[in-house]
Amino acid sequence: MSNRERIYKIDQILNNKQHITMADFIARLEVSKATVKRDLQYMRDNLNAPIIYDRDSGIYRFESQKAGMKYELPGLWFSAEEIHALMTMQHLLAGIDSGGLLGPHIQPLLARLTGILGSKEDSMDEINKRIKVEVIGNRKFNLEHFQIIGSALLKRKRLIIDYHARSTDQTTTREISPQRLVYYKGNWYLDAWCHLKGDIRSFSVDSIKCKETLETKAEDIPDKKLDETLSEGYGIFSGSNIQWVKLKFTPERARWVASEKWHPKQKGDFLDDGSYQLSFPYSQDPELIMDIMKYGSDVKVVEPKALKEKIHKILIEAVRNY
Structure with a gap:
């Protein structure tokens, strides 16, 4: 049991049992008398523990706190190894967070962790030097709209948005009930109930411009229905017309593909010749076709x-245009 674990345990013991002896502490914590006394003194000196x-009775207890003296255990205590891990994860997040969505919220925590660490060894500069994150193809996001979307999503409010559909190059104004945010292949998408279409839709966040947050309560769609519509088939824009590829x-x-996740139901x-056969459900095929074609003659x-036949026609047309 670490020092921090013992301190939390001591706090719990004194709160649950108002009077406890040193022998009780030693038995409960399974440490020496000197260790218990050192922990108690640390709690008094550094945490203002009363x-x-x-x-006369040989017991320890909490007394009523004096005015101006506040005692509380830290909400988060980390070892040096845990802080290093968290700082490393922050660096990785910063690498994939191309829109700067998480940075403003992570930086205060990072500063706090750096302060707790209190060492120049394995500092953030060293982490930046030793860890390299290369992200290609991610799109930039408008922080303002992302935050508005996230707020409406959690507060269960409807949104009025302008949505630009790249496939048709058209912009439509819609009233939507946000359901969930999804991070998929380097981009953010919003699953929502579209009141214009009367159906579930998935919107690319970087194509959304929020016009107004309504006070109207958002329509809640059961997770099962969302999954049946958006998660059964392959890709982010799946649909309900499911078939298997x-x-x-x-x-x-095969040695690479066998460890890849294409779909939860794959x-x-x-096979005997060492090849690998993969099957999974899909509905709309544009994204699937792109992912298949990137493997060239290996698939x-x-x-x-x-x-x-559709992929065959695309390849013939590509050769003609080459």
Whole structure:
């Protein structure tokens, strides 16, 4: 049991049992008398713990706190190793947080952790030097709109937004009930009930401009329905028309693909020749086609036939235009 764990334990013991002897402390904490006395003194000197010892009865207890004296245990206590890990994670978050969404909230915690660490060894400068995060392809986000979306989402309020659909290059004004934010392949998406369409939609956050937060309570859609509409098929914009795709990867590529997660319901098997066969559900195919084609000749679409023919046509057209 570490020092901090013992201090929390001592606090718990004194709060639950108003009178306790040194023998009780030693038995409960499984440490020496000297260690208990050192912990009690630390709590008195550094945390203003109102611990007193009654010599006549041989017991320890909390007394009423004096005016101006405040005693409370820290909300978070970290060892040096934990602080190093947290600072490293902050650096990684900063690397993928291309829109600067988390930075303003993480920096105060980072400053606090750096202060607690109190050492030049393994400082943030050293972490920055030793850890490199390269993120390619992420889009920038408008911090103002992201915060408005997040606030409306948690407060269960409706939003009036202008949404620019890149596929049609059209902007529409919609009233939506935010359901959940999703971070997917380097970008943020908002799952919401669209009152204009009367259906569930997934919106790319960087294409949203918030016009107004309404006081109207957001429509709550059950998680099961959200998952059935948005999570059953492959990709971020899935849908309800589900079918299964079966892909076959070459033995050379199989060693990588076998450890990849394409879908929560995927099924994969190594074949006798060392190739890898992967199956999973999908509905809309644009994203799936892009992900299949990036493997080039290392992948073959086994089924469905329609998807295989579609990719074949795309490849023929690409050769013509090359």
